[in-house]
Amino acid sequence: MFAAGAIALLVALALALVRAILGPTVFDRLQAANTIGTVAMLMLAVLGFLTGRPEFLDLALVYGLLNVVGTIAVLKFFRHGDLGAPGEGVEPHP
Amino acid sequence: MSMALDILSWFCMLAGGVFCAIGAFGLVRMPDFYTRMHAASITDTVGAWLLLLGMILQAGLTLIAVKLLMIALLLLFTSPTATHALAKAARARGLQPLLAPGEDPSKP
Numbered sequence: 001m002f003a004a005g006a007i008a009l010l011v012a013l014a015l016a017l018v019r020a021i022l023g024p025t026v027f028d029r030l031q032a033a034n035t036i037g038t039v040a041m042l043m044l045a046v047l048g049f050l051t052g053r054p055e056f057l058d059l060a061l062v063y064g065l066l067n068v069v070g071t072i073a074v075l076k077f078f079r080h081g082d083l084g085a086p087g088e089g090v091e092p093h094p
Numbered sequence: 095m096s097m098a099l100d101i102l103s104w105f106c107m108l109a110g111g112v113f114c115a116i117g118a119f120g121l122v123r124m125p126d127f128y129t130r131m132h133a134a135s136i137t138d139t140v141g142a143w144l145l146l147l148g149m150i151l152q153a154g155l156t157l158i159a160v161k162l163l164m165i166a167l168l169l170l171f172t173s174p175t176a177t178h179a180l181a182k183a184a185r186a187r188g189l190q191p192l193l194a195p196g197e198d199p200s201k202p
Contacts, residue, residue, distance in 0.1 A: 001104045005145060008111025012137060015118035019130070027184040028127055034176055035121060035134045038169065039114060042145050045165060049149055057161040061168060068172040072179055079183040 002050045009043045026078055030071060037067030103151035110144030117141055126192035127184060131177055138173035142166070 013036060020032035041064045048056025113136060120133025146166045153159040 001107055001148075005107040005111045005148070008108075008115050009145075012111075012114040012118035012141070015115070015122050016134075019118075019121045022122070025127060025184070025189060027180060027187075027189060028130060031127070031131055031134050031180060032121065034173075034180070035118060035137055038138050038142060038173065039118070041165065041169075042114065042142055045146070045149060045162065049152065054158050054161070057158060057165065061161065061165055064165065064168050064172065068176050071176045075179050075183045079186055 002046050006043065006046050006050065009039050009046060012039045013043070030074060030078075033074075034067065034071050037063070037071070041067070099151050103148040106144050106148030106151065108148075110141050110146075110148060112141075113137065113144060114141035127189055128181065128191045131181060135173065135177055138169060138177075142169050 016032045016035040016039060020029050020036065023029040023032060041060045044056050044060035044063060048054060048060070117133055117135070117137030117140075120136060121130050124130040124133050143166055146162050150159045150162045153162065
């Protein structure tokens with residue numbers, strides 16, 4: 001049963017990788033990276049059950065957190081041109 | 095009782111896997127960026143939650159089920175935020191949505 005879930009997740013991973021390669025704009029690639037992160041997180045949880053090692057769930061949690069922070073950081077870079085730019089509504093420091 | 099739980103969790107796992115595959119398939123097939131984002135969110139919401147529900151049913155009332163719930167809550171809060179930030183950044187960089195021919199974006 002977990003093997004069937006793992007295979008479906010592998011298919012999803014492959015399709016997201018295809019979009020990451022094909023993606024014309026950088027935001028398509030970022031969306032594919034975000035999806036790959038989520039699917040990898042689920043794959044970690046499923047593998048934790050398959051191999052009977054509950055520690056994988058902690059890995060999945062940390063991986064999910066890192067994935068979101070990474071996506072937001074790359075977005076900020078592509079939106080403002082550099083990571084140092086202040087967000088909206090924040091007056092630039094002197 | 096455990097037989098029914100096994101069948102239910104087996105069905106949830108399969109349905110979750112199928113939805114993840116559908117979401118990723120939509121990610122490849124959709125014509126433009128904003129529709130792809132919609133397709134990708136299917137994996138984040140339905141696919142992930144069904145898979146996690148299937149595993150929670152397998153784990154029963156243990157710490158593992160609590161960790162799985164934490165993963166589901168993490169997904170609940172972070173994936174909409176990431177998708178919103180992605181759409182806002184794409185819009186700010188002037189990525190035009192693919193409209194039907196003759197459709198004017200300024201009119202609702």
